[in-house]
Amino acid sequence: MASINDNYLKLKAGYLFPEIGRRVKQFTEANPSAKVIRMGIGDVTRPLTPTIIKAFHEGVEEMAHFSSFKGYGPEQGYDFLREAIAEYDYKARGANISADDIFISDGSKCDTGNIQEIFGSENIVALGDPVYPVYADTTVMSGKTGDSDETGYFEGIVYMPCTEENGFVPQLPKEKVDLIFLCFPNNPTGAVATASELKIWVDYALENKCIIFFDAAYQAFITDPAIPRTIYEIEGAEKCAIEFRSFSKTAGFTGTRCAFTVIPEGVMAFDKAGNPHKVKLLWNRRHTTKFNGVSYPVQKAAAAIYTPEGKKETDEVIAYYLENAQIMRDRLHEAGYVVFGGINAPYVWIKTKNDMKSWDFFDKLLHDANVVGTPGSGFGPSGEGYFRFSAFADRENVIEAMERIKNLK
Ligand SMILES: *Cc1c(COP(=O)(O)O)cnc(C)c1O
Numbered sequence: 036m037a038s039i040n041d042n043y044l045k046l047k048a049g050y051l052f053p054e055i056g057r058r059v060k061q062f063t064e065a066n067p068s069a070k071v072i073r074m075g076i077g078d079v080t081r082p083l084t085p086t087i088i089k090a091f092h093e094g095v096e097e098m099a100h101f102s103s104f105k106g107y108g109p110e111q112g113y114d115f116l117r118e119a120i121a122e123y124d125y126k127a128r129g130a131n132i133s134a135d136d137i138f139i140s141d142g143s144k145c146d147t148g149n150i151q152e153i154f155g156s157e158n159i160v161a162l163g164d165p166v167y168p169v170y171a172d173t174t175v176m177s178g179k180t181g182d183s184d185e186t187g188y189f190e191g192i193v194y195m196p197c198t199e200e201n202g203f204v205p206q207l208p209k210e211k212v213d214l215i216f217l218c219f220p221n222n223p224t225g226a227v228a229t230a231s232e233l234k235i236w237v238d239y240a241l242e243n244k245c246i247i248f249f250d251a252a253y254q255a256f257i258t259d260p261a262i263p264r265t266i267y268e269i270e271g272a273e274k275c276a277i278e279f280r281s282f283s284k285t286a287g288f289t290g291t292r293c294a295f296t297v298i299p300e301g302v303m304a305f306d307k308a309g310n311p312h313k314v315k316l317l318w319n320r321r322h323t324t325k326f327n328g329v330s331y332p333v334q335k336a337a338a339a340i341y342t343p344e345g346k347k348e349t350d351e352v353i354a355y356y357l358e359n360a361q362i363m364r365d366r367l368h369e370a371g372y373v374v375f376g377g378i379n380a381p382y383v384w385i386k387t388k389n390d391m392k393s394w395d396f397f398d399k400l401l402h403d404a405n406v407v408g409t410p411g412s413g414f415g416p417s418g419e420g421y422f423r424f425s426a427f428a429d430r431e432n433v434i435e436a437m438e439r440i441k442n443l444k
Contacts, residue, residue: 058397084345085348115338130273138298147170151173161212215240218252220379220380237266274302276302399443
């Protein structure tokens with residue numbers, strides 16, 4: 036008899052975005068003439084830039100000829116890409132990361148979920164509330180929790196509230212924890228962490244032999260030079276932090292798929308007898324066993340992001356989205372909302388008026404303004420009463436959506 040991994044039964048039925056999709060579909064079927072503006076899901080809208088596309092095409096062309104054809108590549112990624120990353124994302128910022136610490140993959144969603152399997156089920160996981168839902172769900176799938184209660188909290192996960200009071204940057208947990216997910220710039224709140232805030236976490240992790248999973252998917256949106264773009268700018272992080280990066284939001288690769296995980300030599304986890312093991316070697320074992328590498332043309336395209344023209348073009352796209360965020364911030368503020376995020380981040384996070392529930396605001400916005408956003412409560416119970424707008428939209432649509440929201444009764 037086939038039995039299932041019953042951790043899956045603990046999961047909540049609906050992932051947030053399918054539920055949004057269901058409600059939007061229902062509305063558009065009933066109102067076929069409504070011009071719905073989608074600012075919900077965090078997906079980019081601008082195409083890949085010319086330099087990236089050129090490299091992508093060249094990579095495809097190489098596959099067409101006997102002399103340049105490529106079969107399986109290294110599972111960890113091609114050296115040309117790993118070296119460009121080490122050089123421009125890390126060494127240039129004073130972070131001592133080598134190409135060998137970098138594992139190219141097809142996405143940070145998979146990496147943040149897959150990393151769970153190399154850590155034992157007795158680990159206590161801490162995560163922000165609200166945050167990217169993948170961390171909690173994959174913690175459950177990997178057997179590190181009990182059941183969830185009626186508010187949606189799982190037994191065994193330490194939730195760290197991210198609220199207006201703490202500026203949406205979580206405080207150290209009172210309980211002892213082992214694995215800590217941090218996401219900055221944050222999805223969904225758009226909050227960023229300063230070097231001194233990150234230093235508190237790194238010191239805590241070193242002292243308690245914890246590992247920080249640092250999701251920096253939105254680092255490209257940081258324009259303030261004082262805000263760290265990688266956790267390895269913080270002293271000691273190379274001994275306790277794993278960093279997840281993705282080209283999805285950085286360069287429009289959500290449909291092209293390329294990301295990477297950084298695990299420096301010094302990051303250790305312990306066996307039952309208390310002996311240290313290099314996490315990098317465990318991840319290398321997993322990655323090379325279960326993954327066969329990202330396609331060559333895609334890695335060629337990703338490497339083009341690091342050329343001077345590629346960098347200039349992607350910076351322009353990021354600037355476009357950030358300008359959207361600024362327009363949204365201004366207009367939502369004028370419309371009487373309390374507004375957070377949207378600076379150094381592509382998400383604008385607002386408080387609903389009169390403590391309206393997140394899903395009620397979602398329905399009102401959809402029905403009365405034909406605008407789709409994301410209910411804050413979908414990212415964790417502390418997101419109740421908040422709402423996320425994504426700046427990954429066309430300028431025209433952003434302006435139109437904000438106008439409609441201003442006129443909401
Ligand atoms: C979009 C996003 C990612 C990137 O996921 P990919 O699988 O690389 O597309 C990772 N983390 C967060 C918080 C995100 O919002």
